[in-house]
Amino acid sequence: MKWIKIDKTKWAQGLAAAEGAYRLFGPVNDGAFCNFKALSPGQAPDLDCANTRLSPRSVVYPQSEVLFTYTTDNNQPDAHIMKEAPSPEKPRAALGVRPCDAYAFLLVRRNFDAPDVKDTYWLRNYEATTFIGHACDRPSTTCFCTTAGCGPYHEEGLDILLVDDEDHFLAKVMTDKGEAFVQAAGWQETANVAEADMEARRKAAEDKIVSKVETDRLRDVPTLELYASEMWEDIAFSCINCGTCTYLCPTCWCFDIQDENHGSQGIRMRNWDSCMFPLFTLHGSGHNPRGQKVQRVRQRFMHKLKYYVEKYDAGIQCVGCGRCVQFCPVNIDIRKICNQMNSFGDATSCKVA
Secondary structure (H helix, E strand, C coil): CEEEEEEHHHHHHHHHHHCCCCEEEEEEECCCCEEEEECCCCCCCCCCCCCCCCCCHHHHCCCEEEEEEEECCCCCCCCCCCEECCCCCCCEEEEEECHHHHHHHHHHHHHHECCCCECHHHHHHHHCEEEEEECCCCCCCCCCHHHCCCCCCCCCCCCEEEEEECCEEEEEECCHHHHHHHHHHCCCCECCCCHHHHHHHHHHHHHCCCCCCCCCCCCCCCHHHHHCCCHHHHHHCCCCCCCHHHHHCCCCCCEEEEEEEECCEEEEEEEECCCCCHHHHCCCCCCCCCCCHHHHHHHHHHHHHHHHHHHHCCCCCCCCCCHHHHHCCCCCCHHHHHHHHHCCCCCCCCCCC
16 A cells, blocks of 8 residues: 555646556536546546446446347357357546445445356456545535445545545555556656544545434344335335436446347347336236335335345445435435334434434
């Protein structure tokens, strides 16, 4: 681990040098909002953006991804043979990732890198990506990352952490992948950083976070009693099943598999899906175990805040980025629901602090 200093006048020059070895991604201001996307040659990430509308999960887990191609033409020598989609030509560098979004990949990895099942597509993309984080000195009022397992200066899941320091960045290089990226960018100026000063900056950023969730009792709440609670009717009442929360969420991983054919050629691809959609659990028989809205709403919150905790003996499947709170069109608030679940069985009401 080391600290280096990157003069902002040399920032673009370093990114241009790194483009030869990496495919760069970062936050881009599209006018109405920022999104995380592939950068064009010579384009720098907009590090003035707060949380991007969509999280960086698409860098590793694209919204639509070809898994393999095939042909059914018997006149071709490779008829009926499937060809796996090629691996990325270049390693990737995700620039300006917020610490909460980097931590989200570690939560998702438990699903795609399980002992008995490993998703080779997700893993090869993840392993090919260098994560360059950007410390968050101006958290939103909807952020609650400090009570969801991370924080504005959280380092877990990052290869490099950038800290804005007026006319330059201080960069904490923490892994071999991070070291390889700064070498490619030509950033080598060593910085003397006092850990006490950085700790003070971290605490100042955390003190700006005004909301929190309580999670200490989630593991002990009786699962079946919580599942059968009447509170889900009240929570689901205003939901319109639009799926906005799931598409914005950095820890959602649901997908659907589709084959697309044109003549004798075809591809198999997977696309993001949502537990909020009625078709998500529709069986071929026509039966749907979650045919009602309340069942889908319950599944979303039970999975993130209860099932995940129990299955992986871990914290909640949420990093507190606040996107779903900010953009839900009917103002459903995961903070209130988490606190309500955490205090299930108590007579006290749940409020967002």
